[in-house]
Amino acid sequence: MEKPAPLTDASSSEDRRIYEKWDRSNRLSLMIIxxxxxxxxxxxxxxxxxxxxxxxxxxEKRFAKSDKAETGILLKKLISMRFSGKESIREYIVEMSNIASKLKLLKLELPDDLLVHLVLISLPPQFGQFLIVQNEGPNHGIRDNNTGDVEGVANGGATRGVSKLPRMKWCPRD
Structure with a gap:
């Protein structure tokens, strides 16, 4: 409720009632706060x-939230994340992508390739068979060095709905 105009000798009884109601509400609010x-x-x-x-x-003015502090916390969380296996790989990648989106809102945009690298280096050793191919051709993406399977993280698997990640392709090692 906005503060009503101060009372004067010419104020009506309705104005006085509104001001008194506001004053009581303000005092109670201030006391509770x-x-x-x-x-x-x-x-x-x-x-x-x-x-x-x-x-x-x-x-609020004296204790304003620092965007730099929040950026640091999110960046530290993103860099230190490790896949535990308790959730699916899809959920894990979506969580990392969500953190990257929050960083983008704080004016720290991570390139897609960096996000892919962060995902891959945070996976445990049993996922070590995957390799990032750095060329820009049609085979750009993640390769399964052993099987060439097309399951897991890419193309409709774990990244479905995650538009931040570049399109990845599973392919056997040359």
């Missing part, structure tokens, strides 16, 4: 502020 915020934070805000909305704006 201050009770829910640790005293160390309350001391950082001037005690002269008597408006709940102004109090919250002052708290």
């Amino acid at each position: 201050k009770r829910g915020i640790p005293e160390a934070f309350r001391g950082a805000v001037s005690s002269e502020i008597t408006d709940a909305a102004s109090f919250l704006a002052e708290i």
Whole structure:
């Protein structure tokens, strides 16, 4: 509720009733807010502020969330992720892609190739048979060195719905 105009001698009884209702609501709101915020934070805000909305704006200004800190946390999580085998490979790759999307919103866009490399290096040794091919031709993608199977991560497997990853192809080693 917006703060009503201050009372004057010419204010009507309706104006007085609205102002008193707002004043009571504001005092209760401020009391509840201050009770829910640790005293160390309350001391950082001037005690002269008597408006709940102004109090919250002052708290937000002094303790603004740092995008750099969030970017660092997400980047550290993405780099340190390891596939545990508890979820499917698809869920794991989608989770990594979601983190990359969050980083993009924070103005840190990771190239698709880097994301693919992060996925591959985070897989356990039993997935070591896969190899990234760095040429730009039609065989660009992941190769299964042993079988050439077309299952798992690419082309409608685990990355279905994940538009950030480049199209990958399973193919036998040359």
